[in-house]
Amino acid sequence: MRGRSLVIAEPAAVTAPMCEYEIQREERIKRNNDILEQLGVHTAAQAMAARHGKRAPQRHKRKVAAKVAIRKCPRLSRDTQAALEKEKLKAQDSEHDDLMTLQEYLKWKGEDFKGFLVDGHYRGWVCPAICEKYGIVESEEEAFVAVGSAKAGSKGARAGNMHGWSNARAFSATQLRTNPNAYFYRHVAPDQEQAQGDWTAEEHELFLETAKAHGVGDKWGLFASHIPARVGYQCSAYYRDTIIPKGLILDPRFRMTRAGKALFVG
Known part of the structure; x- marks a missing residue:
């Protein structure tokens, strides 16, 4: 008809029938929602959403640092x-x-040897003044006869009653009269105070005098008894670090490096 527009109706959407799996799925969803409704989960979620805003609070996920690839060095071949x-x-x-004898070392430095030769052995005993003052026997042989009394003196060391000293230091403190070499290696005479730091000119001269009179190179405790305020391990270090490198004593058991260090080679 003139003046009228023709309207064509769209066909109704055709819904495809659900398969058996989709039917069962819908039933499970409905059943789960009913259970949640009975438990009040939906109501609680809505209340929390209203309290925190429109969005329900979400649990913060723990951030895991990304692993950094570490390049490993390839294994060295055989x-x-x-x-x-x-x-x-x-x-x-x-x-x-590169090790040199002391004479070679001094010659390499353009210096002359003006010291004296030793065989590395000390043949003296405790300083006579200390022997008299503290009742120490006058010879090494007499000390060995009295060595049995050292057992009684060692009990205090084993019991740890020596003011926190190490076992070796505590034991040596009991050996003044029975084993003075062990005593003076770590201790000065009872009425003395151990010196620290650089050696004085007097101590230096006394060291050389004792070495000339009795030899030097072992039994450092006995050697140190002749040098007040110094103990055996200090004398040993001074011998190795100062006396030999300066060419004051020639000990064939030592060799010198170009850096001026004395090394014991036996």
């Missing part, structure tokens, strides 16, 4: 390891090849 070991041994051998 040939490379063998080469490194060979170079290491070569370096050690060259270090020993």
